[in-house]
Amino acid sequence: MLLSVVANTPGHGYAIAEALRSRSDAVIDLAEGTLYPALHRLENGGLLSGRWSEVNGRRRRVYQLTAKGARALTQKRREWNLFARTVYAVVGGGP
């Protein structure tokens, strides 16, 4: 989910948390502080790159997707779609 949020637009942690909340209609309501260890984990894995920069006059750490992250996102989307289709096929219904 984090990879998909920054896939189109690089963003800092607060913006990513806001995007997660608004895209999920506030269903995803995690403890926002735990977002940063997750972002660092993705960065350590080479899926995101983070750098400090000035945003609206404030110093922010902005994250963006790397080429490796883009490939991982494509793969994860494929896996998720397969999983979702399988569940719908079993329980019925659909998006």
Next chain:
Amino acid sequence: MRHDRIAAYVNELARALRARGAYTRDLVDEVRDHLVDSIEAGARRGLSADAAEHEALANVGSPEAVAEHAAANVPRFRRRMLMTLCLCTTCSVAYLTLSLLILRPPRASHAWPAEAVLVLVVTALTFAWAKAGGLSPWIRPVLVLGTIALGALGCVSIFAAVTGDFEGYSAVLGTLFTIQALLTLLYLKPRGRGFLSHP
């Protein structure tokens, strides 16, 4: 006061991270910025300063919860390596103290100050390594410089043993300390960063 509570939260977060060997300045700075953003957003929605701060702190989660998640990022190997280095140094201190200062005092009287300094340096390094679980900003330079000093003293011990000022076994000890210092420096070198920079 608004800033006092934010500062207290940030301090508590830093303490919780260090306790788990997961401290990084970036993480603490980002959470602090997040709190400021959240308070400003609350104020824009019409909340009072106190209510906005309360909401921001509630949304960000407890320092312990954040630190628990961050601790999962610290490689298990790194934690084990730090503990091993700490144990090695503690054993070195114990051996050096017993063998040089109690059981087999150095033959040459002027060897005492050098060996005493060696013991002090190694003892200081033991504490440094123990604290290094958190790799806090202030401990890293101390750890690197202390390790260099340990390597230098190891070389001095070897030289003194070769020239006859120290007894022969000092050469073995000096070699061990030099190797230990080199391994530690190699281990401490962050990828793509300087020795003294914080990871």
